[in-house]
Amino acid sequence: MPGSSDNKEFFLGIDGGGSKCKAIIVDADNKILGTGISGPANPLHGYEQAVNSITESAKLAIKDAGLGGLELKDVIAGVGLAGVNLPVLFEQMSNWQHPFKQMFLATDLLIACLGAHNGQDGAVMITGTGSCGFSYVDGHPYTLGGHGFPHGDKGSGAWFGFQAANHVLMSLDGLKADSVINNQLLNKLNVKDGLEMVETIAGKPAAFYAQMANLVFDAAEDGDEIAKEIVHEGASYISGIARQLDKQNPPRISLIGGLTPRIMPWLDKDIKDKLEEPVCPPEVGSVIYARQQLALL
Amino acid sequence: MPGSSDNKEFFLGIDGGGSKCKAIIVDADNKILGTGISGPANPLHGYEQAVNSITESAKLAIKDAGLGGLELKDVIAGVGLAGVNLPVLFEQMSNWQHPFKQMFLATDLLIACLGAHNGQDGAVMITGTGSCGFSYVDGHPYTLGGHGFPHGDKGSGAWFGFQAANHVLMSLDGLKADSVINNQLLNKLNVKDGLEMVETIAGKPAAFYAQMANLVFDAAEDGDEIAKEIVHEGASYISGIARQLDKQNPPRISLIGGLTPRIMPWLDKDIKDKLEEPVCPPEVGSVIYARQQLALL
Incomplete structure (x- = not known):
């Protein structure tokens, strides 16, 4: 985990894919206080379902943390999503009138990579239902494979x-x-x-x-x-x-x-x-991404 | 072509597939008098469309032959169709209240094989959009491949x-x-x-x-x-x-x-x-099939 932040706010980390959406809520020290899981959140397969899944998983994470008084408008969200590598979907999701205090949107690949390497440069091969390669070095993202099924995604x-x-x-x-x-x-x-x-x-x-x-x-x-x-x-x-x-x-x-x-x-x-062990899961990568972007503002 | 038949009637030969339906009308000596082509006729992709395509191609063939007075109820049809290898579709098509004097229904593979070998025993490999192998020997049909795209149909x-x-x-x-x-x-x-x-x-x-x-x-x-x-x-x-x-x-x-x-x-x-040259195309195989079945009755 990165060291303590001066920021005293809560952060949401979202990892949204084609079959489910995972949310965590962390404190200023990136300690995970609660998690929530909801349905599919790849906007390629439906914008409405994606934004509903993100909102629902976030609410579930807050509830799981026992933070009864906390509302979505009080938290900053890092949102990593499958599908938003397509520019048209990235723009659509960016224009979402989201319920959070602030939202930082990234591809599922970037947040997975940031998580695996604790916010530092690195590369990941991802193989689950699909397969893909991604590296992030000196601010340069690079994607390999991930073309989808059945015409691509070999080794998935x-x-x-x-x-x-x-x-x-x-x-x-x-x-x-x-x-x-x-x-x-x-x-x-x-x-x-x-x-x-x-x-x-x-x-x-x-x-x-x-x-x-x-x-x-x-x-x-x-x-x-x-x-x-x-x-x-x-x-x-x-x-x-x-x-x-x-x-x-x-x-x-x-x-x-x-x-x-x-x-x-x-x-x-x-x-x-x-190969080296991944340090954090993708949803923590989303939090890292939000913190990094916030520091740049 | 088989030799002359004692039957003085006209025969329709139909070859119906996933993209089009071809019909020919032949005389007692199997001379092709007219042809007609219509839309898809694989009942797997829609029963109504299949029966409409068959009827339309048949009417077009009769018109093409200049046989103005001839009606569908006057002709015997051999109908070879993709999809009817599935028993449920064979039964559905068999129960069609067809407009012909008589209808003899077979798979597209059988009529292709009968056509290629002029009604005699033989085998065919078919490779177009899909691929398949079929033999008909001593009354025994045998199919290989043809499992469909993308999970099968190699070499198509x-x-x-x-x-x-x-x-x-x-x-x-x-x-x-x-x-x-x-x-x-x-x-x-x-x-x-x-x-x-x-x-x-x-x-x-x-x-x-x-x-x-x-x-x-x-x-x-x-x-x-x-x-x-x-x-x-x-x-x-x-x-x-x-x-x-x-x-x-x-x-x-x-x-x-x-x-x-x-x-x-x-x-x-x-x-x-x-390999030997195919003797006749599949739609002629449909006519051959109808004549063979009629002879058995």
Whole structure:
């Protein structure tokens, strides 16, 4: 955590993504007093839902902290959101008649990076439902990947699940080798053959496929050749992202996101040796961002 | 064409797919007298639209033939449709209060196969917007692939375009080698970078990606290594489908669909040597099917 601030106010830190919005409220020393979680907050999937989720999570955090008398108009909010890398959405969210004393808006990538490196320069690879690389060095933000599913986001949970589904369909057709993931995937989807499987998976979004990622890692760890191939290909992409980010000379590099413990052992050794533990989670990065911006005013 | 029939009636042959419906009207000797083309006719994407497209294409074919006095209730129709491989859709279409004297319903795969082999046993690989393999031997239909986009349909136009887009996004990120398809794809999509490209391609259907397939084949023919890799992988899947179908001992195997001239040169030599020219198009296969079924009654 950064040292004490002279600012005696409370700060909200918001981390809003495609599936949920997390809020924390911290005191002047960045001590977390309460947390709140609400629904999706990516404005790309709906502006109204995003602003409602942000407001709701903030109220829940204040309630959780037992700060009954505190109102949203009394607090300064750092808000990190997925989607606002698109200029049109950044502008729309900036124009929101927000309920806070002040709001500082940033991308989910920037607040994740600031959190991981405690407000200092650094780089992160994020792999959860999606995947992405980001560095922030000398005031210069740099993004890699994160193109979305299914056309991008290699090495993400959705990508691993999708590769598994691809493989199983071809394997059931006799066009690829058998694998333990064939039956495991059919069981997981509660279907009996390829035809039923296709009916179940057709048109499904990233979050659906991401649920199958652990199954692939389990099989790979048990030595299944097909699963190992898939995991190697995805991990190799994440290693490539790290190598590319490293060219920006970030003082620290971290791997974050829900898939971190699964994919970490499969990264190239030179990359594994470089990685450092993230210091704070993204929502704390939002608070750090708000404090930094406030200091600049 | 099969020999003359004793039946003096006119026959309609319908080939209905996801983007259009083609109808022909033939005389007793299977001579094509007129053709008609209307909109989509895959009942999976809408029952009403499918039956309207079938009726409209049939009327257009009769009009094109100059058979002014002929009505739909006077003709026997062979109707091959995408989507009716799903039992629920086959039943729904079978229960249609159709306007024809008689209707014989089959999958688009069966009529394509019957057409290609002039009503005899055989196998087909179909690669256009989607891809699929099908054989019909001793009354036994056998389907391979055709699982749909983006989770299946490897070696299809959509798959080639999708692979190209995947590659270009990674290449623009510096994570894969450069290729002539990078600029060609950006130009084709009329975008200037990866960010604009993602906005353009996100959520697009198979038909959108299929428009980029020719660009990949052009680049591969010009010796671009990346394009050659993509084309080899797709063609190798189609060769695999052929090899798998061959285990059913079909007397003939043909490659059909819009991508045929592009992919043919890239198939494995043993497969190329096996392929025979399709005798008739799918809509003629529908007529053949209707005549065969009528003979069984």
